[in-house]
Amino acid sequence: MQRNRELVNFLPVLLLMVIGFASVYAARSEQIDASSLSYGLFFVALFVGAHLLLRLAAPHSDPYLLPLAALLSALGIMMIYRIDPELAAAQTTWLLVGLGLFAAIVIFLRDVRKLDDYIYLLGVLGILLLVLTIIVGDEVNGARLWIRFAGMSIQPGEFAKVLIIIFLAGYLNSKRELLSTTTWHLAGIPMPALKHLGPLVTMWGLSLALLLLMNDFGTSLLFFGTFLAMTYAATGRLAYPIIGGALFSGGAILAYMTRTTVHTRVDIWLNPWPEASGSGYQIVQSIFAISDGGLFGAGLGKGYLLFQSGETIIPALHTDFIFSAIAEELGLVGATALIIIYLLLSYRGFKIAIASDDGFSKLLAVGLAAGLALQTFVILGGVIKLIPLTGITLPFVSYGGSSIVANYASLALLIIISNRSNAGARR
Amino acid sequence: MNASIRRLFYVMAILFGSLVAVLAWWQVVQTDNLAENPLNTRKVFAQMRIERGLLLDADRGELANNRREGELYYREYPAGDLAPQLLGYSDPVYGRVGLELSQNDYLTGTAGEMELLNAVNMIMGRESRGADVSLTLDPQVQRTALGELQDLGKRGAVVVIDVETGAVLAMASAPTYDPNLLEENWVQLNSDPGAPLLNRATQGLYTPGSAFKLITTAAALESGEFTPESKFTDNEGSIEIYGNTINNWRDLPFGEHDFSEAFSQSINTTYAQVGDRLGQDRLIEYMRNFGLYEKPPFDLSPDEMVASGRYEEGGLASPADELDPVQVAWTAIGQENVQVTPLQMAMIAQAIANGGEMMEPYVVDSISDFDGTIIKQAIPTVWKRPIEAATARDITGMMIKVVNEGTGIKAKTDKVQIAAKTGTAEVDGRGPNAWFVGFAPAEDPKVAIAVVIEDADAGGGMAGPVARKTLLAALGL
Numbered sequence: 001m002q003r004n005r006e007l008v009n010f011l012p013v014l015l016l017m018v019i020g021f022a023s024v025y026a027a028r029s030e031q032i033d034a035s036s037l038s039y040g041l042f043f044v045a046l047f048v049g050a051h052l053l054l055r056l057a058a059p060h061s062d063p064y065l066l067p068l069a070a071l072l073s074a075l076g077i078m079m080i081y082r083i084d085p086e087l088a089a090a091q092t093t094w095l096l097v098g099l100g101l102f103a104a105i106v107i108f109l110r111d112v113r114k115l116d117d118y119i120y121l122l123g124v125l126g127i128l129l130l131v132l133t134i135i136v137g138d139e140v141n142g143a144r145l146w147i148r149f150a151g152m153s154i155q156p157g158e159f160a161k162v163l164i165i166i167f168l169a170g171y172l173n174s175k176r177e178l179l180s181t182t183t184w185h186l187a188g189i190p191m192p193a194l195k196h197l198g199p200l201v202t203m204w205g206l207s208l209a210l211l212l213l214m215n216d217f218g219t220s221l222l223f224f225g226t227f228l229a230m231t232y233a234a235t236g237r238l239a240y241p242i243i244g245g246a247l248f249s250g251g252a253i254l255a256y257m258t259r260t261t262v263h264t265r266v267d268i269w270l271n272p273w274p275e276a277s278g279s280g281y282q283i284v285q286s287i288f289a290i291s292d293g294g295l296f297g298a299g300l301g302k303g304y305l306l307f308q309s310g311e312t313i314i315p316a317l318h319t320d321f322i323f324s325a326i327a328e329e330l331g332l333v334g335a336t337a338l339i340i341i342y343l344l345l346s347y348r349g350f351k352i353a354i355a356s357d358d359g360f361s362k363l364l365a366v367g368l369a370a371g372l373a374l375q376t377f378v379i380l381g382g383v384i385k386l387i388p389l390t391g392i393t394l395p396f397v398s399y400g401g402s403s404i405v406a407n408y409a410s411l412a413l414l415i416i417i418s419n420r421s422n423a424g425a426r427r
Numbered sequence: 428m429n430a431s432i433r434r435l436f437y438v439m440a441i442l443f444g445s446l447v448a449v450l451a452w453w454q455v456v457q458t459d460n461l462a463e464n465p466l467n468t469r470k471v472f473a474q475m476r477i478e479r480g481l482l483l484d485a486d487r488g489e490l491a492n493n494r495r496e497g498e499l500y501y502r503e504y505p506a507g508d509l510a511p512q513l514l515g516y517s518d519p520v521y522g523r524v525g526l527e528l529s530q531n532d533y534l535t536g537t538a539g540e541m542e543l544l545n546a547v548n549m550i551m552g553r554e555s556r557g558a559d560v561s562l563t564l565d566p567q568v569q570r571t572a573l574g575e576l577q578d579l580g581k582r583g584a585v586v587v588i589d590v591e592t593g594a595v596l597a598m599a600s601a602p603t604y605d606p607n608l609l610e611e612n613w614v615q616l617n618s619d620p621g622a623p624l625l626n627r628a629t630q631g632l633y634t635p636g637s638a639f640k641l642i643t644t645a646a647a648l649e650s651g652e653f654t655p656e657s658k659f660t661d662n663e664g665s666i667e668i669y670g671n672t673i674n675n676w677r678d679l680p681f682g683e684h685d686f687s688e689a690f691s692q693s694i695n696t697t698y699a700q701v702g703d704r705l706g707q708d709r710l711i712e713y714m715r716n717f718g719l720y721e722k723p724p725f726d727l728s729p730d731e732m733v734a735s736g737r738y739e740e741g742g743l744a745s746p747a748d749e750l751d752p753v754q755v756a757w758t759a760i761g762q763e764n765v766q767v768t769p770l771q772m773a774m775i776a777q778a779i780a781n782g783g784e785m786m787e788p789y790v791v792d793s794i795s796d797f798d799g800t801i802i803k804q805a806i807p808t809v810w811k812r813p814i815e816a817a818t819a820r821d822i823t824g825m826m827i828k829v830v831n832e833g834t835g836i837k838a839k840t841d842k843v844q845i846a847a848k849t850g851t852a853e854v855d856g857r858g859p860n861a862w863f864v865g866f867a868p869a870e871d872p873k874v875a876i877a878v879v880i881e882d883a884d885a886g887g888g889m890a891g892p893v894a895r896k897t898l899l900a901a902l903g904l
Contacts, residue, residue: 229435236431276466284466291453291461292469304469307519332454336447343443350436354429366432373439377446386449 002063002422003055009067010051014044017074020300024082027301039092043077050099054415057106061419062352068345069396069411073404075338076397079325082301083318084310087399094401098408105412112417116170116360123167127206129156134213157219158393158406161226161375162413165367168227171199172234173359180235191239200244203227208251215261217252218378218390222371224248229370230363233353269388285314286324286383290335297331304328318399320391324383339380342395346373352418355425361417368410465522472519475499480534480557482514482526484566485596485792490514491527502527508603510569512626513727513790516606521613525626526560526791529728533558533794533803540802556797563594563792563805571900575893576601576880583880584627585893586773587901590872592807593777593786596901598770600627629725629732632766633879636852637693637834638862639761641775641822644690645814646713647701648821655687655821659697666696671753673699673760676851690825691833693849695760702759707750710758716813717775718785720746724810725770726791735767761850772864773877775813779823780846780872782816784809827869835863837891842904844869845895851883858882863890867898874901 021040047070054061073095081088109115115122133156137147147154172179179199182190207224211217224244231240255262264279272280272287289305292298305325306312314321327335349369356362372395379398382389393403453461461467478500482491491514493500502517515525523531532538536545536557548555565587572585576599587597604616604623616624625631647653664680666673675681675695681688689697702710714720720736720743722729737744737758750758757763770788778785787810794803814822826846829835834849847865854860861883866875876894883889 229438233428233431233435236428273466287453288461288464288467288469290450291458294454294458304472327450327454332450335450335454339443339446339450343440346439347436350432350439353432359428362428362432366435370435370439373442377439377442380446381442381449384446384449384453386445 002060003051006051006054006063006066009063010047010070013047013067013071013074016071017043017078020074020078021081023299024078024301027299028082039077039081039088042092043074043095046095046099050102053103053106057103057110058415058419060422061415062348062422064344064348065411065414065418068341068348069408071341072338072345072396075326076322076394076399078300079322079329079397080318080399082329083305083312083325087318090401091399091404094404097401098404101405102408102412102415105409106415109412110416111420112361112364112413113358115166115364116173119167119170122163123171126160126163126167129160129163130210132156133160137214155393155400155402158400158402161223161371162368162406162410164223165226165230165371166364166413168230169360169364169367172230173363175199176234176359179231179240180237182237182239186239189239189242190237192235192237197243200231200240200247204244204247204251207248208255211251211255211262212259215259216390216392217255217262217265217388218382218392220251221248221390222374222378222392225374226367226371229374230367233366233370234359234363265388265390269385272385282315282321283383283385283389286321287385289314289324290327290384293328293331293335295332297327297329297334300329302329316391319393320379320398321383322398323380323394326397327384338397339376342373342376346370346376349373349414352414352421356417356421357424361421365414365417368414372407372410468519468522471517471522474531474535474537475501475519477535478556479517480536480559480794480797482530482534483559483561484564484569485562486566487561488566490562490564502606504606506566507607508605509566509573510564510598511604511606512600512624512628513564513598514606516609518609521609524624524728524731526562526726529726529731530560530791530794533560536796538802541796544796558794558796558802560791561793561795562790563589563596564598564790565596565901568597568897568901569599572597572599572893572897573601573603575896577603579880579889579893581880581883581889582621582627583878583883584631584769585897586628586769586877587897588773588777588786588788588875590777590780590866590875591786593774593788593810594792594805594807595788595790596874597897598626598628598790600625600631626727626731627879628769629723629727631768631879632733632735632738633769633860633862633881634852634854635761635765635767635772636850636860636862637695637761638772638848638850638852638864639759639765639767640690640693640698640850641779641848641864642713642717642719643698643702643705643710643759643761644686644822644825645717645779645818646705646709647686648818649713649814650705650709652704653686653701655685655690655825657686659684659686659689659694659700661694661696664696666699668699668703668756669751669753671756673756687825687828690848691828693834698760699756702756703752705755705759707755707758710755711746713813715746716811717778718771718811718813719767723768723770723774724787726789733768735765735771737764738766739764761852769877769879771877772862772879773875776847776864776866776877777875778811778813779819779826780866780875781819783812783814783819785811785813823869823872826865830865835865835891837888838863838865838895840895840899842899843867843902845898846872847891847894849890854882858884861888861890863894865894865898867902874898876901 183193207220211220228241228244268280272283276284346369353365381387515527517523517527534557585599602621602623661681664678722732787808795801835847845867846869850862852860861880863878866872878890878894
């Protein structure tokens with residue numbers, strides 16, 4: 001039975017959570033108060049609740065998704081708690097909201113195919129959110145990703161991502177036959193008719209607009225990469241990723257040549273050292289922190305992350321750079337374990353896609369899994385200087401309400417897709 | 428669709444694999460390199476839990492001590508802006524430089540010699556602390572030297588060395604700064620065109636001008652072709668060498684004169700001819716004898732020392748580089764591409780004062796652990812023997828004349844006989860560098876000095892009084 005397996009999967013997560021909080025507390029007991037350990041208990045209660053909900057509302061759903069997400073959230077709260085116990089309280093509240101939306105989707109939506117009727121509405125909503133960000137958004141580090149609303153900072157891009165994935169799943173599913181038809185060959189690769197490249201060019205234009213208007217390479221790469229992955233899954237035609245990759249490279253070069261923010265980001269990616277106390281400070285300090293972790297890490301709570309004043313050495317440590325903190329305190333071993341957790345989570349997503357029996361659900365699962373994996377790659381690649389740095393969150397781990405809520409919504413969609421196909425398989 | 432979904436997962440797996448590979452590069456392959464990177468303050472921070480040893484001046488006054496905050500020790504510098512470029516700083520944000528960097532293993536008690544002591548302390552339950560570093564720096568002399576530079580309001584440096592031992596008694600660099608306010612002033616200190624963080628004494632490269640004639644004179648006297656009495660004529664105030672004109676200062680003609688007058692009046696026309704006669708090989712040989720083309724052996728990190736010598740395209744030229752005769756003539760009068768540090772020039776004065784023996788300069792006198800046991804004591808050591816004692820005596824005689832009746836007259840005092848060579852080195856685009864390189868007392872030398880003042884007027888004019896007052900302070904007169 002799936003749910004008993006899930007319960008067993010939760011045991012190591014809860015154990016790790018207890019050990020983690022205890023070791024952070026032991027290492028930093030001078031600075032932090034024992035009452036803050038109650039976040040740990042609250043966390044346990046939340047996931048026991050989510051587990052019970054699934055027993056009732058989605059008994060056949062995938063038994064790995066929730067424990068893996070819980071593990072990531074636990075690690076995130078632990079690190080945030082270690083950086084600033086007050087932020088951990090806020091993060092726990094956002095987790096409550098995220099799991100609330102998760103529950104609502106599982107209980108009320110039940111079947112993702114209902115969304116297929118509203119894909120254009122959802123797609124337009126997604127685009128509007130992005131447009132809104134561009135118009136009223138605040139610039140942070142040169143990138144325009146945040147809007148302020150009722151005293152809160154919201155990252156609409158996180159929600160837009162989910163909405164656009166839903167739209168693309170519906171759209172690609174309905175146009176699948178058409179887009180798969182090939183009429184000519186280029187270097188031996190079957191190519192679709194030029195008139196059917198419309199969606200590709202449209203998405204490319206949207207990504208390019210994101211890049212040029214938001215000055216953010218990562219968000220753009222994430223949107224376009226997810227789109228290409230879904231198109232490839234839908235059509236099986238390599239032509240799309242190849243043409244798309246070429247178009248995207250062209251756009252990136254254009255942005256590099258015309259936008260100073262993009263230019264600076266690429267330059268400090270190539271060589272941050274001369275700018276170590278200026279524009280390259282963040283990435284240089286990130287590299288120092290990561291390398292300081294070595295093979296086994298400094299130990300939870302023992303890394304050199306904060307100044308005496310309590311300010312973080314790396315700006316945005318609890319959001320974009322949380323992985324640097326994890327890599328310093330848990331070492332290569334812990335960081336690799338974290339990467340494997342993400343790989344497992346995306347593996348479950350792709351597996352749910354394969355097991356699913358209708359095109360829309362399949363493509364939606366692919367989009368969510370690919371989106372999760374790509375987002376993880378873009379931010380981790382950025383903080384370890386594999387690719388140019390960009391300001392997006394590490395799913396489930398980074399501090400931030402928008403990110404948590406959007407990620408648990410995605411998780412709920414995967415849960416209900418798997419619940420339906422597993423239930424079908426049992427019948 | 429399922430086949431392409433599987434392929435997509437493989438692509439993601441490859442991307443994630445590349446993340447792990449890059450992580451392994453930083454966390455395993457590069458970890459030691461990055462820990463030692465001077466931009467990385469992690470090591471400094473970790474060592475802030477150790478009570479650092481003190482830096483003490485020659486009178487056992489505290490130049491650097493600690494303030495405790497929680498479990499961390501913060502460095503304080505009671506002498507303020509007296510010698511920050513030499514002492515350096517130890518800061519959790521900006522890292523370490525100066526003696527705080529080079530003596531760090533002793534100051535933190537992590538030097539090899541201290542391992543046994545640390546182990547004993549641990550067994551006895553005593554808290555370890557770093558060893559105290561006692562310097563040869565004389566606070567009065569240092570204060571005089573720095574004060575004189577500051578009174579002029581000019582950039583420059585003064586180095587004072589004990590003639591017999593090579594001990595550095597003063598090493599002043601202006602403009603200076605207060606290391607206690609490092610964090611508040613960091614941006615301004617780094618953008619200040621006066622470069623207050625730079626240790627001009629060991630890292631400032633200056634055209635020596637006529638002060639270089641000390642080396643040319645040594646080479647000439649030891650060639651056997653010249654004596655202090657050798658006769659020269661100069662009726663023009665300028666001379667044509669291979670089609671290139673070399674002028675005396677203000678084109679003054681000196682008529683009939685001997686070599687020692689050419690030295691005391693700093694006659695360029697004569698020195699250009701002497702240089703031409705000596706040729707490149709002998710000139711370069713004596714530059715190397717006097718320690719040019721090498722970083723002086725000193726107590727600072729090699730990164731904070733620069734070698735003197737001929738520089739080309741921003742780097743030290745090879746001494747073997749072929750020069751044309753015009754370059755040789757210009758080199759003989761200390762122009763062309765010769766660049767020297769104030770420390771190097773003080774060492775040259777010290778060698779002449781010490782009968783031709785150049786001592787290794789040092790500023791760390793002794794290092795003692797906190798119960799007073801000396802774990803390291805400086806031993807004066809001869810570094811080079813650039814010239815014979817007889818040559819040193821001849822040059823000393825010529826240097827006395829400089830102060831008594833030549834270009835160094837402004838340094839003249841009844842209290843002690845000073846011997847020196849001045850220099851006014853032309854610099855493109857601003858006023859010349861004023862040099863004063865000498866020692867006192869001339870008959871029984873005790874202290875050697877080099878003074879350089881940037882953007883000054885003629886040689887003895889500005890640097891002479893600075894040198895005189897500093898030498899008198901050093902001799903207690």
